[in-house]
Amino acid sequence: MGKLYRSSWQVCLAWMAIVGLVFFQAGAASGADIRKSSKETCVLSLEGEIVSGDFSRLVEIAAKEFLGVDGESSARDTICLNSPGGNVTEGVKLAEFLYKNGVGTVIDEGAECYSMCAIMFMMGIAQGPEVTFVNRKLHVTGKLGFHRPFLALKEESLISTKALAVAHDVALEDMSKIMLLANNLVPWSNSTMMRPDLIQEMLGHIGNDFFYIDTVEKAGRFEIELIGLPVQSAPPEERAYYACENSFHWQVGLMKDPVDVRKFTKPVTQDESVVKLLKTADGTEYYSVTSSDAGYSEAGCVIAVNGNGLQGCGYNGMYNVLLGQGACTVDNFADRSWGINQLASYRPGLTLEELGGAATSADATSPRSIVGAKASATCAVFSKTGEREIEPCEATLNINVIVDNRRSDRYEFVWPTGNKTILARDGDFFTINGKPSIPYADDGYTLCALNSETRNRFCFKL
Template sequence: MHGLVLAALAVLVSLTAAASLNAATIGKANSTNCVMLIGGEIVQGDFEKFVTIGKLLLPGDDGESTRRNTVCLASSGGSLSEGVKFAKYFYDNGIGTVIDDGQECYSACAIMFMMGTATGAEVSFANRKLHVGGKLGFHRPYLRISPGESIDSSAMQIAYDAAFSSALDLIAVANSKSPWSSQPMMKSDLVQRMLQHVGNDMFMIDTVDKVGRWDIEVFGSSEPSLLSEEQAFYACENSLQWQNGLTKGDITYSNVSDGPNGKRRSQSLSKETRQAVYQVEGLASGYAMESCVISRKKGTIFGCGIDEYSDARLGQGDCDHSNFADRSSSLKAISVFNPATKLEDLRTGQAVVAVQSGAARCFVIKGSQITDNEPCLVIHVGDAKVRGRASTITHFVWPSGSKTVLVQSGTSFEINGVSTGKRTVAERGDCYLNSATLNDFCVLTSPN
C-alpha cells in the first residue's frame, strides 16, 4: 500500500506551465512594489517556508490596514494543493499580490494572485496588482505523468481522489467574497475560462476588458490627463458591461449613433475642459434605456447611469446633470479605454525624442462633418527605417490614449499604415486623407 501511495503522489494534480524539480525561491523582494518574492515552481513544503519567512519580513498592519504586506509572484505554477494553501492564507491574512514588470504568473500562481487582499479594522479590499508589462495566465489542473510511466489503477484512484479534493478546495477559495462586496474573489466566468484551457494553452489576462471585468488593478500605465467624449463613452459602456461579463464584439467609438436622427453618442454638458461632463447614449439604447452621465474631478472618473436591459447601474442609476453629484460614484480609471486595448500598449516611459504637450488640436473629418475635435499631444518618436527608407515617425496622442501614427519618408506620407498626401486647410492645419476609412485627419499645431 505504501508503494501505491507514493505512486499516487507522483501523479497528483498539478497546475504548472513547465516542469521543475526545484522548490520555489521565497525571500525578500528586490523591488519597490512588494516586500517579498515567490519565484519558481510551487511544490509541497513551500507554503510552510513562506509562513516562517513572512513572519520576519512582512510589516503587518500600519494602523489602517495590511496594505503594505505585499508579495511579488513570478512562477509558472506547480502543486495545486500547495497553491490553494497560499491563496487561502493571502485572503485570510490580508496579503497583497503583485505581478511586476517582466514577471510571469501562471496556473497555480494565478490562483494565488487572485486572492490578494488587504484587511483592517475599518477598511478591507482586494489587493492584487498587475503591471502592464507582466503576464497572468490561467489553465485547468491536470495530472502530471511522465511519458511511458506505468501507473497502477489503485494508485490512479488515489491520485484522482486527491485531485478532486484539491479542485473542491480551489472552488471554495475562489468563491470567497471580495471584502465589503457580494462578489467572489474569482468570478464564475473566469473560473469557467480557466477550466476551458488545457496544458500550455493559457487564458491570458492581457486586455483592458479582462482586468476591468475581473477587478484586477493595473499599474505602470499611461493615464489620460483630459476627459474626452470618447473616454466618457468607454467609461459608460465598460462600467455597465463589466457588471455582467466581458464585452461582446467591437465597440470602437463612433460619435454618431445609429438611426435616422444621427444623434451624438457622447455630448458635452460643460465648457470646462478639465471638469468636463458628458451625457452618453449607450450602444444598446433603443427599446430600453442605456445611458450615463460621466465626469472627471481631480483625476478621478465619476459616473451614474443605467442599462435597463440587464438592470446594471452606475451610482444610483438614472441621472442627469442636475443631480449628478448626488447620484454618481467613482469608476475604475482603466474604464476610459477601448476594452480591446492590449495592456502592453498602455505602458508608460516609451522612448521619445520630443513632446509638445497641449500645443496641438486634432480633428477627424468625414466629408464635411467634423466627427472628432479634441486637444492632442504631438510625440516625435524619431527617425527609423520603414520599408528600407529613412523615415520620421510622429504619434498624435488623443486624450483617450489612442494614437494616430504619421510616417514621413522624404516627400511621401503614411497615416496609420495607409499611403496619403499632405495638404493645408484653413483653421484645420495639416490634413491627411486616410484612403481606407475616407476620413481626413488634421492637426493644428498652434490652436487658438
C-alpha cells in the first residue's frame, strides 16, 4: 500500500504555486457545442474546447432543459462531456455551476474528457431537500485524464512583467476557486469531491502526460461510477474477497500492488483459507475474509453475497478504517453491515480497456454464452475410499462468459438436501467449492473434476 497522502491544504499550497491559465492549448475556437442531448444518458451535451462565453450559453440552455429537483433530487439533470479542456477561468465557472445546481456528469461510450473538462466532471452531483450524492458516470470505453495547468504562451513570445503579474494573480484566483470546489465534502461522507491524492497525481503529470482513470481501483478510489460493465459472473468467494479488500483500501489510497485473488491458487485447508463460507441462509452466502493487511493488527470482514447484492462489515487495524460499523459476526451482521457497491467486487487492477472489451459483442464465431440457465442434472461424488453418492440435482449454468479477457464457466448444483456444489473455471484454473481441482473426462458424464484437497471426484450429467 502506498504512503498516506498529504492533507488538502498542503496540496493547495503546491497548486497555488502554479502559474497557469489553460489546461489545453489549441488554435482559435468558437467555443464548445452545448445543446440538448439526443442520448438517454444525459439531458445536455458539451463537446469541444472550452472558451470564454461558454458559461453564459450553458446557463441559458440549462434554464430551458433542466427540471431541477423532482421531489427527491436533481439526479435527472445530467450533462454529457466530450472535451479536451480549455480556458480555466471559464471552466471554473462551468464547474461551479454544475456543483451548485446539482448537475450530474457523464462521459459516455467512446467520449473523451481531459484537463479542465476532467475538473468539471468531478463536480457532478445530485441535490435534493433530503438526499444529496455524487453523480458522475464514466463509460468503460470513455477516457478521463488529468494533468497540470500551464500558461499558454506562443514560442519566443515577449510579455511584460506587469502582464505576467496579472496573469499570475488570475491563475491563483482560479486555482483557489477550484480548490474550494475540490475540498467540498462528498455528501454523507468525510471524503472530498476531489481526493488529495488525485490532485497530487494531476500536479505530477504535465502536457500530454495525463493521469488516466483507467482501472477499477482508480474509479473506486476516486468515487467514479462505471457504466457499461459486463455481467459479473465471478464466484461469490472471489467477489467477497475483493469487496472486503477494496472497501478498505479505497478509503486510504491507491495500492502499489493491487490485490489479486489469483495469487491464492495453492491448495489450502479451510482453516488456512483467506475466504471461508460461514453460513448460507435464504439464498445469501456469508463469508469471512482475512485481509492481506492482517498480521500485526486485525484486518478482515464478513461479506454477504446474494446474487448481485453485497453487504459487509469489518475493521482494518493497519489503517484504522471501518467497513460498516466495524468488526462483526454473522449474529450481529444485520446491525453492523452496510451495502457495498458492485464495483468493489471486481479485481482492482482490472483495466477499463479489458472491461470494455468484455462488454462488447462477442465475435460471431465464438461459442454462445449461457447466463443463468436452469437445468435438471445428475450429480455424483466418488470418494477416495470407493464410496459413491449419486443423486438428481438442479443446475444453474453460466457458460462461456468472458471476464477479464478470460473464459469463465460456473456450474452451481443444488442437491436434494439443499447443499451446493460449485464447479467453476476461471481461464485455465478450476475449483470445486473454492478449492483447486483438476478436470477430466469420464464416459457417461458431462464433466468430472478431482478435488486436489479431499481427493474426492465430482461428476455431473446434464
